[in-house]
Amino acid sequence: MRNDVDHLPPAQQEELTRATRILMDEFAVATSRATQPWKKNGKVRKIVLFGSYARGDWVDEPENGYQSDYDLLIIVSHANLTDIAEYWYVAEDRILRDAEIARPINIIVHTLEEVNRGLKRGEYFWVDIARDGIVIYDLPGSELTTPMPLTASDAYEMASGYFADWSAKLNDALEIADFCIEKRKFNDAAFTLHQAAERAYTCFLLVRSHYVPRSHNLKFLRSLAEDRDPRLVEAWPRATKLDRRRFELAKRAYVEARYSAAYDIGSDDLQAIRSAVTMLRDAVETVSREWLDGLRQNADL
Numbered sequence: 001m002r003n004d005v006d007h008l009p010p011a012q013q014e015e016l017t018r019a020t021r022i023l024m025d026e027f028a029v030a031t032s033r034a035t036q037p038w039k040k041n042g043k044v045r046k047i048v049l050f051g052s053y054a055r056g057d058w059v060d061e062p063e064n065g066y067q068s069d070y071d072l073l074i075i076v077s078h079a080n081l082t083d084i085a086e087y088w089y090v091a092e093d094r095i096l097r098d099a100e101i102a103r104p105i106n107i108i109v110h111t112l113e114e115v116n117r118g119l120k121r122g123e124y125f126w127v128d129i130a131r132d133g134i135v136i137y138d139l140p141g142s143e144l145t146t147p148m149p150l151t152a153s154d155a156y157e158m159a160s161g162y163f164a165d166w167s168a169k170l171n172d173a174l175e176i177a178d179f180c181i182e183k184r185k186f187n188d189a190a191f192t193l194h195q196a197a198e199r200a201y202t203c204f205l206l207v208r209s210h211y212v213p214r215s216h217n218l219k220f221l222r223s224l225a226e227d228r229d230p231r232l233v234e235a236w237p238r239a240t241k242l243d244r245r246r247f248e249l250a251k252r253a254y255v256e257a258r259y260s261a262a263y264d265i266g267s268d269d270l271q272a273i274r275s276a277v278t279m280l281r282d283a284v285e286t287v288s289r290e291w292l293d294g295l296r297q298n299a300d301l
Contacts, residue, residue: 001144003135005049007056015101016070020047020136022098023074023107026091031081038078045112046075047137050129051227060103066238069104069223073129075112075142082109084214106220108213112142118211122150125211152299159207159295163288166203170196170281174274181270190253190265190273194218197250197277201225204232204284207291218251229287235280246272 005013027044034040051071052058058068074088081087088109095105118126127147150158173196180189194216201221205212208228215221226232237243249265250273256263 023091030087043077045142048073048133050133072107074109116145119147123210125209156295156299162206170199187257191257194253200280200284207288
C-alpha cells in the first residue's frame with residue numbers, strides 16, 4: 001500500500017493531517033482514564049484513506065452541490081474500541097464543526113482481525129482498500145494479509161443472495177411507507193422511507209463490495225454507493241436548496257421522525273422523497289443486475 005498523499009492538492013493534504021490529529025487526540029482522551037487492560041492499552045494501529053481521494057478520481061464541485069467525501073478506515077487494537085458512539089463520536093463532531101476542514105469525512109472502525117478476515121475471504125471492499133488505499137498512520141506489526149480472491153462462482157452466489165434478500169426488504173419498506181402516507185401518518189412514512197433508502201444502499205453495497213458499514217447515516221451510505229457507481233447520483237438531486245433540504249429531511253428521519261416533536265414534514269416533501277427513493281430503488285436494481293450478469297458470465301453459469 002502507498003503511504004503518501006502527494007497526488008492531493010495542498011489544501012486536501014492539510015485537511016487530512018488535521019482530521020487525523022483530531023481523531024488521534026480524541027481517541028487518547030476517550031481511553032485516558034481506563035482501568036481495563038484492553039482499553040488502557042488501546043491503540044490506533046492504522047489509518048487508511050480509501051475511496052475516490054485515494055484513487056484520484058474525486059469530485060470537488062460544492063457550487064453544484066456535489067463534493068466527494070474523505071473515507072477513512074481506522075484499525076484499532078480491540079473490538080470494543082470500534083464503538084463509534086463511545087470512542088469516536090466526539091472526534092467526528094469536532095471534525096464536522098472544524099472551519100479548516102471543508103470536505104466531509106466518513107470513518108469506519110474495525111480491528112485488524114476483521115479486516116484480514118475479509119481479505120482472506122476475498123471480499124471486494126477489503127480487497128479494493130488493500131489495492132488502492134493509502135496509509136496515513138501506521139504502527140509496526142499492523143500489516144494487512146495478502147488478499148485471497150473469491151472464485152467466480154462464489155462471488156456470484158454471494159452477490160445474488162444479497163440482492164434477493166435486500167431488494168425484497170426494500171420493497172417491503174416502500175409498501176409500508178405507502179400505507180403510512182395513505183393514513184396520513186407522515187412522520188412514520190418519513191422514517192420508513194429512510195429505511196427504504198438505507199436498504200437500497202445496503203443492497204447495492206453488499207452486491208458490489210460484500211460490505212456495508214454499521215451506520216444509519218444516509219449521507220455516508222450514499223457517498224459510499226455513489227463512489228462505486230455514479231449513476232446512483234441522479235436519485236437525489238442536489239442542484240437547488242429545496243433538493244438538498246429534502247435529502248436532509250430524509251436523513252434526519254431515522255431519529256427525529258420517531259423521537260422529536262419538532263420534526264415536521266408535509267405531503268409535498270414526502271411525495272418528493274418517495275419519488276427519490278423509488279428512483280434509487282430502480283437504479284440499484286439496474287446496476288445490481290448488470291453486475292450480477294457480469295459475475296454469472298465470469299462463473300460460466
